[in-house]
Amino acid sequence: MNGGKWVDPAPFEGVRPRVPWWVLVPGKAKWVAALVALVWLAVVGAVRLVLIVVRYPVVTLVPASAVWCWWRFGLSPLILAMLSLVAGLVIWSGLGRDSFLRHVWFRLVTEWRRATVYVPRWRSVMRLADLAKRDRGREYRPRLRRVRSEGWRDRVRVRMVPAQSPEAWELRRDGLAHSFGARSCRVRVLKPRVIELDFVHADPLVRPVTVPALADGDVDFKRVVVGRTESGKPWRLRLLGAQVLVVGVPGAGKGSVLWSVVWQLAPAVRAGLVRLVGIDPKGGMELGQVPDAFDRLVFGNGADAVELLESIAVEVKERAARYRGIRRLWARETGEPLTVLIVDELADVIAYQPDRQLRERAVRAVQTITSQGRAPGYVLVGLVQDPRKEVVGFRHLFTVRVALRLDEPQQVDMVLGDGVRQRGAAAHEISENTPGVAWVKQDGQREPERARAFHVTDDDLAVLRDFLRPGEVRPFPTRPDGAEGVAA
Numbered sequence: 001m002n003g004g005k006w007v008d009p010a011p012f013e014g015v016r017p018r019v020p021w022w023v024l025v026p027g028k029a030k031w032v033a034a035l036v037a038l039v040w041l042a043v044v045g046a047v048r049l050v051l052i053v054v055r056y057p058v059v060t061l062v063p064a065s066a067v068w069c070w071w072r073f074g075l076s077p078l079i080l081a082m083l084s085l086v087a088g089l090v091i092w093s094g095l096g097r098d099s100f101l102r103h104v105w106f107r108l109v110t111e112w113r114r115a116t117v118y119v120p121r122w123r124s125v126m127r128l129a130d131l132a133k134r135d136r137g138r139e140y141r142p143r144l145r146r147v148r149s150e151g152w153r154d155r156v157r158v159r160m161v162p163a164q165s166p167e168a169w170e171l172r173r174d175g176l177a178h179s180f181g182a183r184s185c186r187v188r189v190l191k192p193r194v195i196e197l198d199f200v201h202a203d204p205l206v207r208p209v210t211v212p213a214l215a216d217g218d219v220d221f222k223r224v225v226v227g228r229t230e231s232g233k234p235w236r237l238r239l240l241g242a243q244v245l246v247v248g249v250p251g252a253g254k255g256s257v258l259w260s261v262v263w264q265l266a267p268a269v270r271a272g273l274v275r276l277v278g279i280d281p282k283g284g285m286e287l288g289q290v291p292d293a294f295d296r297l298v299f300g301n302g303a304d305a306v307e308l309l310e311s312i313a314v315e316v317k318e319r320a321a322r323y324r325g326i327r328r329l330w331a332r333e334t335g336e337p338l339t340v341l342i343v344d345e346l347a348d349v350i351a352y353q354p355d356r357q358l359r360e361r362a363v364r365a366v367q368t369i370t371s372q373g374r375a376p377g378y379v380l381v382g383l384v385q386d387p388r389k390e391v392v393g394f395r396h397l398f399t400v401r402v403a404l405r406l407d408e409p410q411q412v413d414m415v416l417g418d419g420v421r422q423r424g425a426a427a428h429e430i431s432e433n434t435p436g437v438a439w440v441k442q443d444g445q446r447e448p449e450r451a452r453a454f455h456v457t458d459d460d461l462a463v464l465r466d467f468l469r470p471g472e473v474r475p476f477p478t479r480p481d482g483a484e485g486v487a488a
């Protein structure tokens with residue numbers, strides 16, 4: 001009222017207070033919900049803690065035990081315990097270097113590198129490499145999962161963000177390697193959305209691999225050991241049911257792959273289970289070193305070589321016809337030897353032969369052997385320097401491809417197939433100082449493997465010659481009871 005006159009009050013302009021939704025929940029339910037949330041947080045926290053302790057025991061358990069020991073017993077017992085621990089580790093490293101490295105040293109390096117390299121740099125590298133994405137204000141960043149150091153490489157597991165493909169990582173391999181202080185980086189797919197990055201710090205194949213002792217014994221033709229892979233496992237080369245192409249520039253070590261195969265097959269050759277046939281267009285410089293290993297051997301790339309190829313192609317067809325409907329793959333029960341045809345410098349026979357007719361006959365025979373020889377037990381191991389299409393036009397018929405040192409990156413694609421170089425198979429970067437090192441790709445296996453063939457020295461070849469002396473070679477096993485058919 002103002003002098004008896006009504007004045008409207010000013011409208012209320014205050015902001016109506018907004019209360020969170022849970023304030024409206026009845027009191028009892030609120031307490032129950034809070035309790036459930038607390039228990040949930042405690043469980044998640046405990047699980048995470050256990051995971052951290054299991055994954056990184058050194059940086060968690062050692063300081064925790066030290067603090068407990070100090071608190072419980074005092075400083076002197078702690079120092080004594082530490083000294084005993086160090087002494088124990090030194091003795092362990094002396095007695096069992098490998099187990100010490102695996103269980104102690106590499107674990108330490110793992111935890112050190114995770115804490116000092118990967119965790120601190122991860123976020124910024126992901127952003128700068130364009131591997132983290134933003135959508136409606138939210139950042140999607142690849143998750144850094146388990147890290148495992150093996151001395152020469154760090155294996156870093158990553159969970160990709162949605163809609164990301166491994167190719168996005170393969171394209172950034174070099175940048176990632178530089179960012180994390182590694183010499184190179186390779187990408188492997190583990191399962192959907194999870195990949196593993198190999199950050200390589202050193203080459204574990206710098207030292208030559210010596211051949212094992214020659215001894216009679218069974219040879220598994222699907223897994224013939226011809227060297228060592230970079231993870232320290234035997235390099236197993238499939239021969240049975242495969243055709244093998246070995247490519248490398250001069251001096252890359254093709255000879256060592258060839259002789260590693262012969263070395264491992266030698267007991268089977270002596271037992272008559274394997275028949276080696278060889279063509280050496282270089283006049284016998286290579287295969288002529290152990291001529292007794294071969295059932296038939298031709299030096300040169302002329303008519304003799306072509307006739308040999310044609311006779312093998314005829315055998316392939318004849319054996320395939322006999323096996324048809326009875327067996328799908330050669331086995332020793334057939335009583336017939338597995339035939340391994342080794343052609344050193346295949347291009348000399350099928351591409352560089354100046355006589356067109358001879359060349360075409362050789363190509364036809366080699367194509368027959370590679371395309372039909374798998375089931376009846378005929379394996380071609382072909383070695384070439386130049387993988388171009390004009391030289392080997394039917395590379396796809398070789399199911400196992402070995403790329404030793406090559407000159408150009410394009411040659412790697414030619415030998416190993418498209419996309420394999422992108423995953424890290426850099427055969428063109430193999431050092432001249434490590435002959436025998438190769439990238440191997442087998443059909444049906446996504447990831448290529450890096451390995452080094454045995455170093456078969458002249459002395460080893462002398463041992464091989466001795467082992468395969470003619471007197472020692474037994475006759476090929478005849479078919480059971482001279483039967484025409486083949487046992488199933």
Ligand SMILES: Nc1ncnc2c1ncn2[C@@H]1O[C@H](COP(=O)(O)OP(=O)(O)OP(=O)(O)O)[C@@H](O)[C@H]1O
Nearest residue numbers: 208249250251252253254255256435436453454455
């Ligand atoms: N696996 C290996 N480990 C260590 N040294 C090797 C290995 N393979 C080859 N070498 C060495 O590298 C050199 C060249 O090897 P090799 O003659 O086998 O190469 P290549 O590719 O067959 O060459 P070319 O095409 O000229 O015949 C040789 O001195 C050999 O001793």
